[in-house]
Amino acid sequence: MPQIASLDPAKTAFFLCDLQTRFKQAIYGFDELVLTANKMLKVAKLLNIPVVVTEQNPKGLGPTTPEIDLNSLGNLCILTIEKVLFSMMIPEVKTQLQERPHIRSVVLFGIESHVCVLQTVLDLLEEGYDVHVLADGVSSCNREEVPVALSRIQQAGGYITTSESAAFQLQRGAGTTQFKEFAKIIKDEKDNTTRAIQKLVQLRSSL
Numbered sequence: 001m002p003q004i005a006s007l008d009p010a011k012t013a014f015f016l017c018d019l020q021t022r023f024k025q026a027i028y029g030f031d032e033l034v035l036t037a038n039k040m041l042k043v044a045k046l047l048n049i050p051v052v053v054t055e056q057n058p059k060g061l062g063p064t065t066p067e068i069d070l071n072s073l074g075n076l077c078i079l080t081i082e083k084v085l086f087s088m089m090i091p092e093v094k095t096q097l098q099e100r101p102h103i104r105s106v107v108l109f110g111i112e113s114h115v116c117v118l119q120t121v122l123d124l125l126e127e128g129y130d131v132h133v134l135a136d137g138v139s140s141c142n143r144e145e146v147p148v149a150l151s152r153i154q155q156a157g158g159y160i161t162t163s164e165s166a167a168f169q170l171q172r173g174a175g176t177t178q179f180k181e182f183a184k185i186i187k188d189e190k191d192n193t194t195r196a197i198q199k200l201v202q203l204r205s206s207l
Contacts, residue, residue: 005105005130005159007169009047013078013103014040016053017088017110017117021062027111028143032199034067035192036137036163037109041069042185043167044076046178050103052096053080054088056116086116089123097127105130107166109137114149121158131158132166136196146200162201164193 019037024030044051051073055064059082064070070077083090097103106129110117117138124131133153140146150160161169164186171182186193 005132007105007107007132007166009049009170009172011102012049012105012107012170013097013100014044014049014051015088015106015108015110015120016040016051016064016068017108017120018054018056018061018112019065019068019110020055020058021065023061023111024065026141027139028141028146029139029196029199032196033109033111033137033139034065035189036134036196036200037068039163039185039189039192040107040109040134040137040167041073042189043170043182045073046181046185047170048076049170050076050078050096050100052078052088052093054090054093054116055080055082056086057084058082087119087123088116089120089127094127097129103129105132107132107134109134109163111138112140112145113138114140114145114152118149118152121153122156125157132161133158134163134166135160136162136193136200139200162197 016037019033053064079096081092106124108117108120108131121131121133154160
């Protein structure tokens, strides 16, 4: 029987990987990645999901792009840290996870698909976490790299999904006190969701 990895907001963390200012002109679909990231941060805030943010060599590549509203998270942004390893699973991130043993799933978005994202997934899987990668939330300098990376992630046991699908899994149902606000997020983000899907997922299928 294949493993079924359901997303539970009480057992999930979001990982935002290296969406930094110097990548803006280099990464395919960077603006759409920002749209997806901001949507997921709204979901994190609503559902009380912790967020880990990394920045690859920010002295050379700049900080997280200011279009991403990290300040809105408050204490839910449990770590923003620079790294030189490609994987996000540096000692400081591992410590944050160890301090939260209830977290068993990670939803991952950012760049680059075939480098930092892939290596983070492999390290998380090795540590026993379920990893869900957002197809409309990851990219690379060369878009042709992305489907190969996503295929490699699936081969290793990661799950490929979309931001809206993951959000609805985390929301779980319509009978909760926050559903009205959740539905508003989905409605408000509808055009951005379509834009990101068309740029990062739909066009990729033709490669």
